Each structure stands twice: as C-alpha cells, then as structure tokens.
Amino acid sequence: MNRVYPVGVVLAVLMFAAAPYLVMAAPDMQVQGATPGVLLSYKIFFYHVPSAMVMFLAAFICGIASAIYLFRARPGADHIAAAAAELVVLFGLIVLVTGPLWARKAWGVWWQWDARLTSTLLMWMIFVAYLLVRRFGGPGAEKLSAAMAVFGTANVPFVYVSVNIWRTLHPATSVVPTLDPGMRPAFWFCVVSFMLLFGLLLALRTRLEQRRAHVEQLYLLADED
Amino acid sequence: MRHARTIMLVLVAFTALAASASLAAAAQPPPPASGQAAAQEPQDQFVPVKTLPAQEQLPAPTLVMAAYGFVWAVLLVYLWTIWRRLMKVEREMLDLSARLGEKR
Numbered sequence: 001m002n003r004v005y006p007v008g009v010v011l012a013v014l015m016f017a018a019a020p021y022l023v024m025a026a027p028d029m030q031v032q033g034a035t036p037g038v039l040l041s042y043k044i045f046f047y048h049v050p051s052a053m054v055m056f057l058a059a060f061i062c063g064i065a066s067a068i069y070l071f072r073a074r075p076g077a078d079h080i081a082a083a084a085a086e087l088v089v090l091f092g093l094i095v096l097v098t099g100p101l102w103a104r105k106a107w108g109v110w111w112q113w114d115a116r117l118t119s120t121l122l123m124w125m126i127f128v129a130y131l132l133v134r135r136f137g138g139p140g141a142e143k144l145s146a147a148m149a150v151f152g153t154a155n156v157p158f159v160y161v162s163v164n165i166w167r168t169l170h171p172a173t174s175v176v177p178t179l180d181p182g183m184r185p186a187f188w189f190c191v192v193s194f195m196l197l198f199g200l201l202l203a204l205r206t207r208l209e210q211r212r213a214h215v216e217q218l219y220l221l222a223d224e225d
Numbered sequence: 226m227r228h229a230r231t232i233m234l235v236l237v238a239f240t241a242l243a244a245s246a247s248l249a250a251a252a253q254p255p256p257p258a259s260g261q262a263a264a265q266e267p268q269d270q271f272v273p274v275k276t277l278p279a280q281e282q283l284p285a286p287t288l289v290m291a292a293y294g295f296v297w298a299v300l301l302v303y304l305w306t307i308w309r310r311l312m313k314v315e316r317e318m319l320d321l322s323a324r325l326g327e328k329r
Contacts, residue, residue: 020293040285040286040289041285041288041289043289044288044289044292044293047292047293047296048292051296090299090300090303093299094295094296094299097292097295098292098295098296101288101289101291101292101295102288102292104288105285105288197300201303201304201307204307204311205307207311208307208310208311208314211311211314211315211318212314214318215314215317215318215321218317218318218321218322218325219321221325222321222324222325
C-alpha cells in the first residue's frame with residue numbers, strides 16, 4: 001500500500017487536472033428552446049453525477065461494514081464503516097450543492113421538495129447523524145451508529161428509483177445509459193477520477209481510524225501500568 | 226510522516242489545478258443579454274427563466290465556476306482535516322510509546 005498510494009495520488013491529481021478540459025470540450029446538450037446559459041450550466045452534470053455515484057458506493061460500503069461489525073464484532077469493519085460514512089457526508093455535500101447550482105439555471109429555482117432531492121437530503125442527514133453519534137455518543141456509540149448506517153444504506157435503492165416512480169423535476173435514471181456518444185468520454189473519465197479519489201480517501205481515512213484505535217490501546221496499557 | 230508529505234503535495238497540487246480549472250471555465254463566453262423585462266409582481270407559479278427580469282437571471286458561467294470551485298475547495302479542506310488529525314494521532318502515539326518505554 002505504501003508504494004501504491006503515492007502513485008494513486010499522482011494519478012488522481014492528473015486526472016482531476018485533465019477533467020475540466022475534457023468537460024469543456026464535450027458537445028453541448030441538444031435541448032429545443034434552451035438558452036445558451038442553460039446549455040452551459042449542464043456542464044455541472046460531469047461532476048454532479050459522479051459525486052452521486054461515489055456517495056451511493058460509500059453508503060453501501062458503510063452499511064455492509066457496519067453489518068459485519070454488528071454481527072461479527074470485527075473492529076476492522078468498524079474502521080472502514082466510520083471512514084465510509086465520512087465520505088458519504090463529503091460527497092453528499094458536493095451533490096447537494098452542485099445540484100441546486102445547476103437547477104437554478106435549468107429549472108429556475110434553487111430547490112424543489114420532490115422525491116429525489118428530498119430523499120437524498122434525508123439520506124445525507126442520516127449519515128451526518130452517524131458521525132455525530134460516533135463523536136458524542138460515549139461508550140457503545142460504535143454499535144448504535146452501525147445500526148444507523150444499516151438503516152441509512154437501506155435508503156439508497158429508494159433514492160435511486162425515486163425519479164422513476166414519482167413525477168419529479170430531476171432527470172430520470174435513463175439519462176446516463178442514453179448519453180450522447182460525444183459526452184461519454186468526458187463523463188466516464190470523471191467517474192473514474194472520482195472513484196479513484198474515493199478509493200484513496202477511504203484508504204487514508206481508514207488508516208486514521210486504525211491509528212486512533214491503536215492509540216486507545218496504548219492509553220489502556222499506560223493506565224494499567 | 227510519509228503520508229503527511231504526500232498529503233501536503235496533494236494539497237498544493239489541487240490548489241494550483243483549481244486555479245487552472247477556473248481559468249478553463251472562464252474561457253466560456255458570457256450568455257447574451259436577455260430581451261424583455263418581466264412584470265415586477267411577486268412570482269407565485271413556475272415561469273420560464275427567460276421571462277424573468279435581468280437581475281433575476283444569474284449568469285451560467287458564474288454558477289458553473291461556483292460548482293467546480295466548491296468541489297475543489299471541499300476536497301482540499303477535507304484533505305487538510307485528515308492531515309491535521311493524522312498528525313495529532315501520530316504525536317499521541319509517539320508520546321505514549323515513549324511513556325510506556327520509560328516505565329519498562
């Protein structure tokens with residue numbers, strides 16, 4: 001891991017550096033009657049959607065790791081869950097800010113209380129609550145937060161299909177599979193960049209949790225002596 | 226310490242590249258000025274954006290740059306917080322290891 005990590009960091013930085021140029025070079029969206037401003041604002045899509053994908057992935061990892069910790073009591077799983085929960089909040093914040101910045105131009109409003117936006121906000125708040133419980137919950141907070149994470153992860157499928165079930169302003173899930181061929185290279189490049197960045201951040205954050213656990217063990221040893 | 230150096234390099238690189246990304250976004254031409262002004266009454270229903278008065282219409286490049294800039298800023302701040310926490314934990318580990326070593 002010590003050799004792979006710097007290479008991964010350099011690769012992620014280079015990919016993030018190249019992403020804006022690829023995004024600006026992507027063809028404009030074809031929308032009848034749309035103003036140039038609306039067509040330009042769609043460029044936010046290339047960061048907004050990959051962030052949402054990473055947010056869902058982080059939520060799944062957090063939920064699975066939390067379930068393993070609850071039922072098998074493995075400390076390593078708890079470290080991964082804590083790291084993944086922080087990344088759900090991080091990438092969820094990116095999604096919840098970049099979305100309205102795009103929506104302001106595309107829909108004329110910053111926010112709508114429709115199914116997709118509301119369910120995403122609620123899911124994000126569950127994982128914020130996870131972090132607060134871990135920070136301030138005292139003894140036993142790990143198990144309580146793990147149970148919350150399982151509940152939060154169960155929301156992910158509902159958030160994803162909400163645009164297909166209910167009538168919403170938010171685009172449906174058919175947008176990515178039917179993406180214009182000219183947009184696909186920039187889009188998938190951004191997806192890979194975000195996934196790589198997520199992997200690196202997860203590894204780094206998990207290492208921090210492992211170090212903290214080790215410090216706690218050292219404190220216990222120091223108290224015994 | 227190796228991780229700390231790597232994190233600092235990443236922070237510096239992201240800062241420099243955030244500036245280049247903003248320049249790339251700013252290279253887009255501004256949208257043309259909108260035509261007629263809309264009524265000044267409070268809006269109580271969904272209306273097309275182009276019928277809003279000019280001061281209500283935010284320029285798209287500003288929104289795109291704000292979105293991209295926010296992503297970079299959030300990632301940089303998060304990396305900085307991880308670096309700070311790692312440094313603190315490393316210091317505690319060294320202190321405790323030294324304390325335990327003295328007692329034995």
